[in-house]
Amino acid sequence: MEQEDLCPPSSCGEITNITHPFRLKGDPIGCGDKRYELACENDVTVLYLYWGKYNVEAINYDNFTVRVVDPGLQQQNCSSLPRYFLSLSNFSDAIGYSDITDPYQASYRIDYSVDQVFQHIVLLNCSHPVADNDKYVNSGSCVKWESEGYIYAIAGDLIAEDFEVGCHVKLVTPTSWRGLHTHKLSYTTILEALLYGFDISWMAGACDHKCGNLSAQRSDCQFDSSKHALRCGKHGSRYPLF
Template sequence: MEISGSRSFTLSLAFLLLCFCSETCAKSCTSSCGHNHNISYPFRLDDDPKHCGNVMYTLSCESNITVLDIPSSGKYYVQAINYDKKTIRIVDFGLQSNDCSSMPQNIPPNTNLYWSWPSTSIYYLMCSNPLNSSLYVDTAPCLNNTSSSSQPKTYSYVKVGEIEVWDLDEGCSAEWMTLAPVNYVDYSNVSYKDIHNALMYGFDLGFETPYAIRCQGKYWIGSYVSTCFPQTISGFFQFLWQQITGKLSSLLHNDYIGKSFS
């Protein structure tokens, strides 16, 4: 039992040191694509060496444009990455600059890898009658009102901010929803072109957990007990000791459970 425990301790220590070295190597890589000149940990490009970044945060470079593909949502242009705030600013792939008739094509992201950052909701409405309210922004001439011999005329608007079903005027329906940056413009007095420009600026997503944000990227973060340790030699050994004791506790627990059912 003593030999087995010593071996488990040695293997755990070697494993943790290997993980530490792997993370250090992963953080040493930088890449560039278009105007994003410092793509670094946890991000990586799909053609970077395998040891670079975190594979879960893989970006692609398409026609010299940095692209983020979120499977549950869709593709986004990456406008900027703020490594201090731990945010990534993205633009819907359906939007085109200098073309206010282009519309967002993705539903807002919902993923464990990224978390919501303050943003402004933009709802696209279709109405059977024209509206006369400051709550709604007419999308014309960017998005033309439609009519045909077989279909009655419809009118297109956007609503800035949250909306409830009972807030909709009679004959109106919400067709789409997207996100815009907070306070990019005075949304109480804008044209649709202003809103389109705000959408082209992009909205932020956080790419680390709120706890990691609290540690401000200056500390080791213990995985067994969420604790911030200073990135000093002393802090590293405190972090390492917590990882070792946590790992050993897990191994002993699993060994006990295994014997209980054997």
């Protein structure tokens, strides 16, 4: 029996299923993986990611994701904003899935493809109102930076052709809410997406635990959606080793 099997789940606030590879700060040595250590602060489970501290909303052990929310966001307060600037470029797997150095990833490998687990919301401050551009969602009276300019949100990546004269980026933040492409967007919808939070993946760590050192073995690891399980195989092969 492995050590992780001897460790009872930990809990903090609404998160009651904290188990391997996660651990709470203060759990016994040998329980969980230090790379995935969470903290319990004021009865809220928090995850430290790069320079930020995020509230944990859910841990999904079936698809190897954890959903977190920026603590600057508040229910029933449309003027609340994320505290942290965070985008795909902050994660090492943005360079390539074989170049992962972080415990958390912005993507995972599923059925021999790589899928992102979140998309961006970009907030811009414009010196004048923006008309005739449906991508720009007006925050109305909700958001003001230093009481100057007009604040707009864009769902998804910001490309060069989206830039309007007199606008500049104030904040980029992730969301994994799936309704952004099925609704006519309003700032209420944008806020709902922000409050939902975003997923990050720990699949790379789960693959190392199941398959061993992938680089040393020249092996690959995928999530098989038909079996809801990780599969280990030779690099570039579609056939599992075990």
